[in-house]
Amino acid sequence: MARSGTAALSRLREAGCELTLPVLSSKPSGAALKALLLGMDGVIASVEKYDSAVFSDPDLAQLKLISRWGVGFDSIDIPAASDAGILVAYTPGFLNETVADYSFSLLCALARRVHTGHLELSQGRWIPSWGHNIHGKTLGIVGCGRIGQVMARRASGFGMRILATDPQPSTEARATGVQYVSFEELLEQSDFISIHAASTPETRGMFNEQALRRMKPSAYLINTSRGALVEEVALAKALREGLIAGAALDTFVIEPLPKDHPFADAPNLLLTPHQASFTKETGALVSDAAAQAVLDAMCGKAPRFLVDPMAVQSPRLRLSLKSN
Known part of the structure; x- marks a missing residue:
């Protein structure tokens, strides 16, 4: 997203988000992933693995939203996320x-x-x-x-x-x-x-x-x-x-x-190195959609594209949603 989503990142900054853009040489997992998530309210995720160990970690209790950059979400344990009160958004249709x-x-x-x-x-x-x-x-x-x-x-x-x-x-x-x-x-x-x-x-x-x-x-x-x-x-x-x-x-x-x-x-x-969705035009669209999920959450709105829409009804929901 740092390469294709310059405009989306600017939108997030202008809305008051404090952004962390880690430079990664490999896909983080386990303790390395948890260290990156400390103090984060939300994350725009790639294909790194988010499992129950992440969602149940008391040090990551601040985490409220995972916004997936892309359409696949098999790297995220959706039931565990919903059970922990964490919303998972994704970006269908853009790819x-x-x-x-x-x-x-x-x-x-x-x-x-x-x-x-x-x-x-x-x-x-x-x-x-x-x-x-x-x-x-x-x-x-x-x-x-x-x-x-x-x-x-x-x-x-x-x-x-x-x-x-x-x-x-x-x-x-x-x-x-x-x-x-x-x-x-x-x-x-x-x-x-x-x-x-x-x-x-x-x-x-x-x-x-x-x-x-x-x-x-x-x-x-x-x-x-x-x-x-x-x-x-x-x-x-x-x-x-x-x-x-x-x-x-x-x-x-x-x-x-x-x-x-x-x-x-x-x-x-x-x-080829997992680049089927990598065009500048599509990258910008997907980045914008992933950022919009974060902006919606900041405003107390449920993101439009949720993997588990019923998760908003969880009594454990970490995000404070405004009533319609």
Whole structure:
């Protein structure tokens, strides 16, 4: 937020907020995270882990609000936060177009082997890469919510057949040509699979060895959602054995990615450092929305986008809300 949210930070300062902008070389956790939160009424959070140990710590009793910069909140123990009387806000809807753009760009790069051509040329070899057409191919979307539906529109414009699996099928998605099928059917029929599902107990590890073996040997996997949905060792093995044609990943179980990770020497793999939502325009919008949640709380208003809207009714609520 310090890079993309200059205007949002100015709004907070002008409203009287005292800001702390820690310079971090890694994702804080445990005692290091608690030390950063001492004396704080609120925090604009990234993907660091907020658990019951944070919310129950008496030294952090001043903490009233976590405003999540982004749409995912699997790093926050929401029931524990609500039980402690802490509100958790997030910023849904602002990333949809940007993440879909990035996901489709990865699909294009895989299909036309852009990364392979770049690597060959950077090493002094003029070896054009033979890729595959996109039009006429089948895209499988795992998790056809906000971002998944925008991804479907991108694919439709390229003349792709679109399959999807989601626990809550959308009438709007069907109207744009999306066909809902089972997860198994999607694996078997798709030429490209793009993951846009949230990380839940049901979805974590869903792309395991068994699932990867059901994919076409010519198929590609794209993940801009959450790293936990893919069993990374199984994927590295599948790439080495040629079970699938390739993969593009922007998110991982451990971030930053360790140097000795199984992906380090896996073939036909395109990796990027969790940057699917990183555009200057979207960064400014998300920063403004995250800051607005803080400003609302300062004024005694419940933020507009709460992960658990019922938390405002908790008798333990730490934030003093003004009556309407």
